[in-house]
Amino acid sequence: MMKETTTDILVIGGGAAGLSAAAEASSSGAKVTVVESDLHLGGQLVKQTHKFFGSKDEYAGTRGYKIADILLDEIKQNEKNVDVMTNTTITGYYIEDGMFTAMRGEESYIRIKPKKTIVATGAQERLIPFPNNDIPGVYGAGAVQTLMNVYGVTPGHRVLMIGAGNIGLIVSYQLMQAGVEVAAVVEAMPKVGGYWVHAAKIRRMGVPILLRHSIKEALGDRVIDGAVIMELDDKFAPTGAERKIDCDVICLAVGLTPTTEILSQAGCDMRYVPQLCGFVALRDRTMRTSNPDFWSAGDATGIEEASAAMVEGRIAGLCAARSLGLPVKSDRFDEYWSRLDHLRAGEVGEKIRAGVAKVMRDRWED
């Protein structure tokens, strides 16, 4: 028979948001189960070798993978309340009986029936179509990071980066740190999308950032040996100016989209919000969705930052624990919201604020 377990709070995803949710909920005395597909906890954090932004409360100036260690240490303090299952993927939710199915490793299947659930499944990479994008040598930025920063393998010798958002800029820098040459970064917009300081870092190492440019096609027979890039006008139409770039890797960093299948299966009201980069669940200030037993946090609720993901995770963890009748320190709720408001206050937070305004509900009609 398939093994069946129960828990107070199931946290799906062991990244910045999920670990923060687990730390917060377990410190209030809830029994928490964290399920993570990967072989280890940490999510995106473990791949980030650069120092993070944000404020001291969110460990600014600390490298991403160290932040994962800090969160894991915090969880250890309430070890008896936290059960961690790595190498385990939630494969479905059956709303009729409130049951999750999960695959553990390659062979074993389990069923989990939690009282409450926090979905912190992060995001998936987007891809763009262009001729020959199926030739080996075309990678997503996440794959390049996993290869380099988790397994210590460089993807090639000379990379063309598509996209000058923070991910494209940071991965370019990390490639250079690993001794890989970055031929250029191309970006369709007239301005880098990521932080200016991240762009300045790679510019002063000699990497051109070609604004209003995109990839036209990849070149190569069995493997990539170059790419044709093209200039775009202010309506994003090709101007006709083209150029060949020698490279053996084309790395796509053209954005992420929230991973929300489980929320859809749970019947949560979803909405497509461009500013949050895809379909996301409507929520109240406790990060609860329209399904009263489901909370969500982190990139799954809209593509933002680890700093915000950690605070959202804490809010979700706190409120899920509170819903179980556990004594929680309520003043923390306001503190977390003031942190989130600070993080979102700036120029770059504008988009997030607009997106969140579209999905925030005052209260759910029970």
Next chain:
Amino acid sequence: MNENEMLFSSGVLTGERKGAVSPPESLWNDKKGGLVVVECPQRIPCNPCNTSCPVGAIKTFADINDTPEIDYSKCTGCAICAAVCPGLACFVIDLSFSPDKALYKLPYEMLPVPSKGDSVDCLGRTGEVLAKGTVEAVTEPKRDRTHVVHVSAPKELARDIRAIRVVK
């Protein structure tokens, strides 16, 4: 968009802006240990330069998104901010180093890490080689693998040299 704005939009500082100003010459010229030069012209949610400065020379941000403002009278040139800033946007430049050379204290996160006495390429904001410099010291203030390389190089490039490359 004019050429300068386009260049700036791709991550190259073109002239001073709020959050990216040089210290006043009057204080800078003879200041032993040098003064901080911050190039952080965009409002982003970040403040470790302020929270790490041991003497409060980077003024406290009213809002975490503010761009840094500096009280040069307090700065000791210790370069702790250079080691901590996640944007590698803090540099210290000591114009009092010698009659014709300045000492550039630059954050460095590449390999190989140079040693005292090495000759390195000094780079401008688009990676162009501006001069050869001599490594005078290498520190790792936070023991976190961000090194601060102290390089002596021509003084007249104080407004231009912002990185080094180790040439083997």
